[in-house]
Amino acid sequence: MVAVQAQDDLRRVLDDEGKPLPGVQVPAIPEDTLLKIFDTMALVRIMDDRMMRLQRQGRLGFYMKSIGEEASHFAVAALRASDWVYPSYREQGAWFWRGYTIEQFVNQLFGNEKDPVKGRQMPVHHSANWLNLVSISSPVGTQIPQAVGTAYAAKIAGKDDVAMVYFGEGTSSTGEFHVGMNFAGVWKAPCIFLCRNNGWAISVPTEKQTAAKTFASKAIGYGMPGIRVDGNDLLAVWQVTSEAIARARAGQGPTMIEALTYRIQGHSSSDDPSVYRDPKEPEIWEKRDPLNRLRNYLRHCGLYNEAAEKAHSEQVNQAITDALAAVDHIPAPVVESMFDDVYEELPWNLREQRQYLMAQPRTKSPHQH
Amino acid sequence: MVAVQAQDDLRRVLDDEGKPLPGVQVPAIPEDTLLKIFDTMALVRIMDDRMMRLQRQGRLGFYMKSIGEEASHFAVAALRASDWVYPSYREQGAWFWRGYTIEQFVNQLFGNEKDPVKGRQMPVHHSANWLNLVSISSPVGTQIPQAVGTAYAAKIAGKDDVAMVYFGEGTSSTGEFHVGMNFAGVWKAPCIFLCRNNGWAISVPTEKQTAAKTFASKAIGYGMPGIRVDGNDLLAVWQVTSEAIARARAGQGPTMIEALTYRIQGHSSSDDPSVYRDPKEPEIWEKRDPLNRLRNYLRHCGLYNEAAEKAHSEQVNQAITDALAAVDHIPAPVVESMFDDVYEELPWNLREQRQYLMAQPRTKSPHQH
């Protein structure tokens, strides 16, 4: 079980109620940015809730929610648009922040003809090259050296773009984590490693994942700074990410950030955590909810407007409803599209197979609409 | 380039001349053990020299020497016989220490009928299950999680055996290093990771291998102690290894040891280091030669007998000469043996292929004698 950690090695700006802690420096986040983050975080919360209900109704095959972990998504907000991001499957906020739309998101979940990845991947495996957001991959860890390659490529190309990769603490056990971190250290690649420590990798708690005192301490082995931050404290996340970005852009190399948070619910829509953990454990963390804390902080700053939140929430809900309504009329990708994009051009074997398939009677797929 | 490190984080017992440093605790190595280590170290030195000459004469396909790194081999001397060892290709001392004979060693190099691995592997890829020495594998890193599995198996089986795995500092960059270290930490496996930092991975110097301050510092990320030791100081190597073994046997888990040494010559008989490094660099290290230092230490303790060394050296040389003479009369493994040991029993495809091959005219292999 992840205990709330001693404060000295954990960067916090806000207390659990969302008030700045005495003596801390509060990062200067522009007001409109702060409000946009709040709105986007609320959107993620609403989306998760709606999609899980849909999944429970049997209308959606699979979903992955991030309730309680949303503040960590917004590390992305400290980047600029030309920076590249490799999200894992649990940072929906990163997508919406950069302008991925509710329609795109929903169409991806349904794998229909308007899905940006053409119905090729499971739900929550988005891709948006126009936003410099790289395709999500299920095999965890693989994205880490890829992000390092992107970061170093920017350096080689003489640009000051940085790359950021999100991953869970369980993923830090993969060989690819090590390999990616090590290359980044040697290359002084402008890369930010955002390890979202939510206490669990499916059913495996952190103490079965590593004997290291903290995940951030792993950075030492790669000669890079490792920073722990309260992952439910948006201001602290913004702050440490901004520092890491500044270092990266200045040619000072990579940073690993461990964002301490907690997976309040199951791993995915297929999981039932009551089998393996004490149902009391999440309760501690519900009190530290990042959305509440940010709302309280906005209130504290006089930036909060309840009516505006309500309006925004209604608008989001309506957009989701509309997208879901539209989904019923969006067909599955056409069958022959299965053969596209394997290569730039179709080789003879795929041409032959496409021809064969098109001559077969159509299969009514159980998950076509 | 590896500089001689500051002393505070580097365990040393002997100075470069082989005298105990002021104020250090000298480990209590039994006299006969110490003398046996000296003899075995001298044997390795002689063997390397003879085999390299043989290779240069074109009589041996390939060889890997360890001149200047031999003290690190003798971490094995602090273990007991029931402990398991996974050597890399550069710890010939570990084999001889445990009783692998000069004949076996030479027969392996020649891959002949008396080779313990039946001519299946390249030179220097030994295996001796009767000595709890596990087969050397060329792909580096793979042995690390294997050693952890062996260590943990001992624990599961209720025995207090430990496992030790040797590897080069370059190998610490592999995913398998990370994965093995991490499992060992979580499992508190009685495993000792002996990282022989000889400054080079073929042509790649340590600063291109990692940005970590030391290799030992990587242990922090796995929640285990990481200790740096002068790898050319036999007494210090013995001391830190003994401490690690004691911890492991007491159920206190794994230790990583970084033995700082230097690869004086080429990576293997195929390498020419003058292409990529300053020929002056090795010179510094020649002065710290581990065999000389141990000899001086023995002298200092009144244990050294020049005549005995000479006699031993002659005896070893004679044994090598005899083994090499014998080699000319030992045939290659019989052709049908190629199909043995793929599985416990021959499946039909291998039976068929064996029959086919035996019906073919024999190929005179360029490296059969």
Next chain:
Amino acid sequence: MPTMNIIEAVRDALRTQMRADSRVVVLGEDVGKFGGVFRATSGLVEEFGAERVIDTPLAEAGIIGTAIGMALYGLRPVPEIQFGDFIFPAVDQIVNELAKFRYRSGGQYPCPVVIRTPVGGGIRGGHYHSQSPEVLFIHTPGIKVVAPSNPYDAKGLLLACMRQNDPVLFMEPKRIYRASKGEVPEGEYTVEIGKAAVVREGTQCTVLAWSGMTSIAEEAGKKAEAAGISVEVIDLRTLMPFDIDTILDSVKKTGRCVVVHEAPKTAGFGGELVASIQERALEYLEAPILRVAGFDTPFPYTLEHEYLPNADRVLGAIRQTLEW
């Protein structure tokens, strides 16, 4: 005799062997309290304790690497790879280490590790929860490959694997983990490794299948019968070493053959079967041997049912061999 599905049969095999042989240990991601994401190991940690049912950190190379070290020391590890698609980080440990240990040590170090992993599509898993990676391992000398299609074989073969001394990749058909039910004896019995089963007798065309495709082949066999065509269906069960005798007996009788597999067609195991048969029985062939297989694309999500071989396609191929 109790009725079990494949998951239950696998669990029963594990439990039976763990009771019989204290050297058997299970390890993998989520195999402990959670009992595995498909629940194949559920209840085992309660019975055998956390030292024999080991939740590992998230690293397939570590799961197989440590299993190798355990096997060398004398244990009998049965690691689980959560999905066949995630076996690739462990491929070096399997191909270069596990499979070659006995050989490269001159017979000194046998390495009896049985790797269990669910394979195949049809569960809406997209590229990364659907692959059938058998051919790489069939091509790797030193490891056996076993792929049952029903609960009886699953238990009997898994027990056989855990009692022999070579490494095995044991592929479980996840799509029918629960759907495939049948009578399974309690306690100990084995199904011989290397022996195929003729699951439907017939005279005009032989259909070779395994794992999740066996039921598709059987369905095609039934449809063929309705159309007046007599089809023999063989469930290979073991892919390496595959049962060449049973295959040849059948093809020599029928003169026609169709191979069905989920993995992409090109360089799939079907190619080997075709090549082996025509080497030995060309004179018996009345028509080319056809393959109905996955297409040469990554496994798709929405269109997976267009991707997967189905009974109609198999029947189409059977007809084609008859009309050739």
Next chain:
Amino acid sequence: MPTMNIIEAVRDALRTQMRADSRVVVLGEDVGKFGGVFRATSGLVEEFGAERVIDTPLAEAGIIGTAIGMALYGLRPVPEIQFGDFIFPAVDQIVNELAKFRYRSGGQYPCPVVIRTPVGGGIRGGHYHSQSPEVLFIHTPGIKVVAPSNPYDAKGLLLACMRQNDPVLFMEPKRIYRASKGEVPEGEYTVEIGKAAVVREGTQCTVLAWSGMTSIAEEAGKKAEAAGISVEVIDLRTLMPFDIDTILDSVKKTGRCVVVHEAPKTAGFGGELVASIQERALEYLEAPILRVAGFDTPFPYTLEHEYLPNADRVLGAIRQTLEW
């Protein structure tokens, strides 16, 4: 025209393309000052600097993983894997990531990475410096596989690979790296990917080979000629997509076929070739298509020349097809 060996031709291709396209970067173990253990990259770091010729830490997964990230950003990485045997730690990056990137992103992210690696035996390298791992990659949709057998093709194909937009595994025949010499044009030219070469014309039997086995097949062709048998030898050059038309044209003409490869026979690429040919040209076959391949054992050390296919064995198989 200068005469070059394969190493020189590869180096020349790299240098030529690096001059023409500043996006091309080379990375791998020892590729910098040392110029690669086979010296294929020697001189490049001096000309193009350490940011375009990158000595990496020792981790194949990192070499390929970072190359992917570079390619996505717009570079053209040409990673080197020091020996084909050490590609396995990178298999997950290649099979699950590199090959599927374009597809899984719905075409958004092409990933033009050209992986160079020396393959094959005959250099006294034992299991771990001798393997021919092509079939795994041929079986993986999304990556092309190219395997030249001589300096001219090596340069022309490598240039072609670096100028197209799909990932490629470029396998180099290390045994004949220096032994195979020939005239190679200076500057730019390409050899088309996907096109085989008929390297010897003949009428009675087709022999298919690639990489280090092409010269063995040619030698067998010569020996056959001396024995009065007319053999056509085809060097496939590209294995994925392989040149089915050239193969079929030849086999339809000769009616007989022998496939030669170094990798183990079972489930090797030979199986696919046999299956594809008999699917399309069974009626032309006068005899079974035979395979002369590596045996189903790990690659041995002392006995490697018993292991490797040789001209006599190929000739034996040719005779067998003629006498069938």
